[in-house]
Amino acid sequence: MNVSKVISTINEQTQNGITEVYLVACGGSLVDMYPSKYFLDSEAQKIVPGMYTANEFVHSLPKRLNKDSVVIVCSHGGNTPESVEAAKVAKERGAHTIGLTHNKEANLLKYSDHQFVYEWGEDSDVKNNPMAIIMELSVEILKVTEGYAHYDAFQGGIEKINGIITEGKKLVAARAKAFADKYRTEGLFYILSSGASYGHAYGFAICSLMEMQWLNAASIHSGEYFHGPFEVTDKETPFILMMNEGRTRALDERALTFLQKYAEKVEVVDAKELGIGTIADEVVEFFNPILFYSIMCVYREALADVRNHPLETRRYMGKVAY
Numbered sequence: 001m002n003v004s005k006v007i008s009t010i011n012e013q014t015q016n017g018i019t020e021v022y023l024v025a026c027g028g029s030l031v032d033m034y035p036s037k038y039f040l041d042s043e044a045q046k047i048v049p050g051m052y053t054a055n056e057f058v059h060s061l062p063k064r065l066n067k068d069s070v071v072i073v074c075s076h077g078g079n080t081p082e083s084v085e086a087a088k089v090a091k092e093r094g095a096h097t098i099g100l101t102h103n104k105e106a107n108l109l110k111y112s113d114h115q116f117v118y119e120w121g122e123d124s125d126v127k128n129n130p131m132a133i134i135m136e137l138s139v140e141i142l143k144v145t146e147g148y149a150h151y152d153a154f155q156g157g158i159e160k161i162n163g164i165i166t167e168g169k170k171l172v173a174a175r176a177k178a179f180a181d182k183y184r185t186e187g188l189f190y191i192l193s194s195g196a197s198y199g200h201a202y203g204f205a206i207c208s209l210m211e212m213q214w215l216n217a218a219s220i221h222s223g224e225y226f227h228g229p230f231e232v233t234d235k236e237t238p239f240i241l242m243m244n245e246g247r248t249r250a251l252d253e254r255a256l257t258f259l260q261k262y263a264e265k266v267e268v269v270d271a272k273e274l275g276i277g278t279i280a281d282e283v284v285e286f287f288n289p290i291l292f293y294s295i296m297c298v299y300r301e302a303l304a305d306v307r308n309h310p311l312e313t314r315r316y317m318g319k320v321a322y
């Protein structure tokens with residue numbers, strides 16, 4: 001499926017051009033949409049973006065949703081009932097639906113006007129993974145509706161990010177192992193980040209630590225850290241800070257300065273140090289979360305190994321009714 005063809009086709013079918021973009025999914029798939037929400041919030045002057053956990057979209061359908069709206073639904077397995085239902089109700093409302101999944105037999109595809117069956121796994125280039133595809137869809141929507149001055153710079157970033165990740169993973173391999181050894185008995189982690197990467201702080205907390213390791217965790221926006229959460233800071237509590245390159249780096253640096261003074265268990269994962277700075281300044285911030293996802297996979301695998309708790313282990317999902 002060709003991103004620009006899909007978006008130009010949809011835009012031609014609308015009455016007044018695309019006016020809204022709804023990003024709808026559950027769990028890890030929803031996390032993959034956060035950078036696009038941040039991008040459109042930041043760069044669009046007219047397009048209205050919305051991001052919903054699928055069941056909320058179904059139960060409190062936004063009144064703005066109309067025939068000129070695009071609803072992007074992502075489900076890795078393709079059969080999460082809430083996500084399938086969200087695509088169905090969006091289609092019933094006459095919106096244009098785009099479905100992304102790794103499963104070519106997915107139920108989601110029944111309600112997707114346009115379909116992306118994406119690549120997944122260690123060997124795939126991240127530009128063919130859902131987070132980057134959803135970003136490309138969002139960038140393309142902005143380009144065809146209002147124009148996007150940094151379109152070419154963004155495409156340059158798409159071409160570079162996989163190589164940056166490959167090098168970054170080599171750089172953190174030993175650190176991730178040392179992190180896992182040091183923190184193997186901890187029961188709680190706070191994850192900080194900002195800008196386009198805040199969704200990945202949330203994702204690392206709810207998916208990688210809570211779901212896959214059964215550890216307590218919470219995400220904290222680096223800006224919000226000073227408005228409540230910093231009161232729990234002490235020398236015993238572990239923090240992971242994902243430091244962005246780009247406009248919100250100042251927020252992450254402020255959190256780091258405080259943590260260096262009052263905390264002792266602080267793991268810093270710095271996109272700048274990992275080489276993201278070769279991407280153009282105008283767009284680099286949107287690529288931080290793509291890098292962080294892959295880098296934090298190295299951390300979670302190291303933790304799973306030393307804790308002897310495989311990432312696939314579940315006690316409720318797929319085992320009991322919910």
Ligand SMILES: O=P(O)(O)OC[C@H]1O[C@](O)(CO)[C@@H](O)[C@@H]1O
Nearest residue numbers: 026027028029075076077078080
């Ligand atoms: O992306 P899918 O297949 O809809 O799956 C959603 C589920 O997968 C996870 O993202 C990861 O297992 C869960 O958090 C969520 O319930």
